[in-house]
Amino acid sequence: MRYYFNLQYRILNRRLTELGLPPILGYILGLLAFVGLSMYLFYKTSYAEYFYTLLALSSLSRLSERERNDFLRATFSIGEYRQIRMGENSGLVLPFAAYLLYAGQYALAGGLVLSALLLSLIQFGHRLNFTLPTPFYRYPFEFTQGFRRYWWLYLLAYFVGYKAVEVNNFNLGAGSLVFVFLLGISHYAQPENPYFVWIYSSTARGFLFKKMATALGYSSILALPLVLGLGWHFQGQVWILLGVQCLGYLFLATMLLAKYSAFPNEMSLPQALLLGLSFWFPPLLLFVIPLFYTRSLQRLNVVLQ
C-alpha cells in the first residue's frame, strides 16, 4: 500500500516535470494558486462555502471510476483497498476542509471529510450497465460523456437554482448558472485520442466551428431550465442572466480553443495560466481567443490534412 502512494507521488512528479516545472516549484505554485483562488472565491461570491464544498466533492468523482477501482480491488486485499480509497479521498479534500476551517465553516469542513470517506465506499462505474439517456444523441461526444459522468452535479445545480428562487436570492441563482457552464467547460479539459479528430473529413477551421456550435448549442440546452426559471422569477435581472450566459459561451469557446491549441497533448502550464488569467480578467480574451484559435488551426492541420 505504501508503494502505491509512493508510485502516485512519482507519477505526480513526472507530470509536473512534463509541464516543465521542477516538482518542488510545482507544489509551491499549486499551493499558492489553491489558496489564492480560494480567497478570491470567498471574497467574490456569496454562498462560496457551498460552491467550495461542491467543488471539493466533485473533484473526487474520478477517483471513484470503475476501471481504477477494479484495478485496485484486483491488486490489493479488500482491507488495503478500503484504506487506499479512504486515504485518497480524504487526502484530496483535506486542503478544502482546511480552508473551510480557516473560513470558520466548521460544520461544512467536518461534513466534507465525512462525505469524502463515505464516497470512498461507492464505485460510480456500477451504473455502466444502465445507459443514461441524454438529449445529445445527434452529435455525441463531450457533452454526452460529461452529462453521463456528472449528471448528479447538474441536478445539484438545478436544485441550487430552485433554492435561489425559493429564498429570493439572485446571486445564488446566477452562481448555479455559472456552475452549469463550469461543468460544460470541464468536458473539454482532456484531449481526445487523435483518431477522433483524424476521422473528420473537414478543414481545421470547419472542424473547430462545428465543435463550437455543438458546445454552445448543448450548453444552452443544459442552461435553459435555469435561465427560464431564474429569468421568470428575477425579471428585473434578466439582462444580468443573459450577460452571465454570454460570458459562459465565451469561456466555453475559449476552453475548446485552448484544448485544441495544445492538441494532441494536454495543455502546457503557460497555456493553462493564460486561460486562467483570461477567465479572471475577461478583456484578455480579445488577445487570448485569436492566439488559441491560430494555434488550434496549426495543431489540427497536422491531423486533418
Add this chain to the structure above:
Amino acid sequence: MIEIENLSKSFGQKTVLKNVNLRLEKGQVYGIVGENGAGKTTLFKCIAGLETCTGTISSDFPILKNHLGFLPTSPYFLSRITGREYLQLLCNARKVHNPDFEAKNIFELPLNQYAETYSTGMKKKLALTGILLQPNAFFILDEPFNGVDIQSNMIITAIIQRLKALNKTVVISSHIFSTLNDTCDEIQLLREGTFVKKVAKADFQELDEEMKSFALGDRIERLGLS
C-alpha cells in the same frame, strides 16, 4: 491508386520502417504479414496520417485520409458512449446523414449499451461497422479477425470480398494465414521495417510454409520437452 515511396519512420534512435515502397491498386486486397514489432501497425498509421514519417504517399485523392476507413488493432472508444453514438460520431465526421443503424447492424451488436462494456470481438465489429458506414474508397484493416468469433470471421471475409468487388482497395494484416488466403490478391512480408518478399496468390502456400519454418526454426527442440 496509392503509391508509397521511400517511407521511413523512426522513434528516437530506433528505425521502425526503412524505405518502404508499395503500390496499391483499386479493386485489390493486399495482405501485410510479419512478426510482432515488424512495423505493420506503424506503417498503417503512417499511411493514414496518424504518424508523421518521411517519404511520399500519393493517391488519386487530394486528402487520402478523407476516403480511408482505418480499423486499428485495438479500436479506440470513448467512455460512456453507446455503440449507436459511436457510429453516429463516425457518420457525422464523414458527413453521412440519417444512416439506418438497425439495418446495417449486421453483427447484431447491442447498440444502446456503452461501447466500453463490449467484449474485444464486439468492439472490433463495432469499429468495423463504423468505417463501413462511411463512403470510404480505401480500407486499412489491422488484425480484423483478432478476437472475433468464427461466424463473424466468415462475415468479415465476405465483407472484404464484397469491397474488392466494389473496386475498393483493402489492406489487411492478420496472423491467421487462412483468412489472408481467402481474401488477398497479394501478400507482402514485412521484416524489421522492410518489405522482404512480395507473393502472388498462386504462391501463398509456399509463403505459409516459409513463414512457419522461419518462425519455428529449432525453437521447439530447444525447449527439450520430454
